[in-house]
Amino acid sequence: MPRKSKENPDSLLIFDSHCHLTDFQFAPDLNAVMRRAQQAGVREILTVSMNIPDSKETIELCQKFSGLYCSVGIHPHEADNFRSIDIQMLKDLCIEPQVKAIGETGLDFFREFSTKANQETAFRAQIELAKxxxxxxxxxxxxxxxxxxxxxxxxxxxxxxxxxxxxxxxLAEWAVEKGFYISFSGNLTFGEKRLVEIARSIPVDRILIETDAPYLIPRTELVVGKRNEPSYIRVTLNYLAEILNLTPKEIATITRDNARRCLQIA
Ligand SMILES: [Zn+2]
Ligand SMILES: [Zn+2]
Structure with missing residues (x-):
């Protein structure tokens, strides 16, 4: 009889659809972070870029670990530094097979670290590039x-x-109708009723899970106050399973299949 491994005992295969592994907070111990992710069943990760140098760095990182993919792009916080020539640079980076998406892009009018006008310009340019x-x-x-x-x-x-x-x-209804996927992070586990209801209303074939690590630590005693990392995705996975009345294994399979379909991973 094969010996049961202590690692990933329930043999889940989880896809963390959004984190930032090139963040400086991971520099001292990235290998350990990746090992813990593996042990938690996180076998695939999309590491997301914030700007042009970071886009190059994420591609290099993907070459070092299997199951790691990346996006290239410019975050709305960095839109004040956006120049139209950046699009050509991002386009050139898209040749790399690990590049599966453009971003992160969008609009952040809450913090407004870049002007609204610049955020819109960078967003529009990246939509056209993705197209x-x-x-x-x-x-x-x-x-x-x-x-x-x-x-x-x-x-x-x-x-x-x-x-x-x-x-x-x-926004959720509009996005689902248009064909977008919706990704939930640790903030779902804060138990906000409105968000839980939205998660319940979305067709399961459009739901993804993510950590957004090193940000947004899920609210559990176990990990509170620490840096977030991909292995903590289990907290969000278990919470989503509970509110959707499915098993963690079903949620892992569904969200992984969704991520692979959305990111066109064969
Ligand atoms: Zn973000
Ligand atoms: Zn992010």
């Missing part, structure tokens, strides 16, 4: 649902993921 490359978008929306919907409608491109979903029902 040209036939890649999904990784979209960040904060306090900007109507502006983001209007821009996406204008460009008539509805392929990708609304990441770290925390918005209202209206």
């Amino acid at each position: 040209m490359m036939n890649l999904p978008l990784i979209i960040h929306i904060r306090d900007a649902a109507f502006a983001a919907m209007a821009i996406l409608e204008e460009h008539n491109y509805f392929k990708g993921i609304l990441h770290c979903f925390s918005d209202g029902r209206k």
Whole structure:
């Protein structure tokens, strides 16, 4: 009889659809972080870029670990530094086989670290790039649902993921109808009734899970106050299983299949 491994005892295969492994907070111990992810059953990860140098770095990182994919793009917080020449640079990076998406892009009118006008310009340019490359978008929306919907409608491109979903029902319904996927992070586990109801209302074949690590630690005693990392996705996975009345294994399989379909991973 084969010996049962202590690692990943329930043999889940989990896809973390959004994190930032090139963040400086992972520099001291990335190998250990990746080992813990593996032990927790996280076998595939999309590591998301914030700007041009980071896009190059994420590609290099993907070459070091199996099951690691990346997006290339410019975060709305960095939109003040966006120049139109950046699009050509991002386009050149899309040749790399690990590049599965454009982003993260979108609009963040909550923090407004870049001007609204610059965020919109960078968002529009990245939508057109995604369209040209036939890649999904990784979209960040904060306090900007109507502006983001209007821009996406204008460009008539509805392929990708609304990441770290925390918005209202209206955006969720619109996104599902258009064909987007919706990704829930640790903030779902905060138990906000509105968000739980939205998660219940979305067809299961459109739901993804993510950590957004090193940010957004899920609210559990076990990990509170620490840096977030992909292995903690189990907290969100278990919570989603509970509210959807499915098993963690079913949620892992469904969200992994969804991520692979959305990111066109064969
Ligand atoms: Zn984001
Ligand atoms: Zn992010």
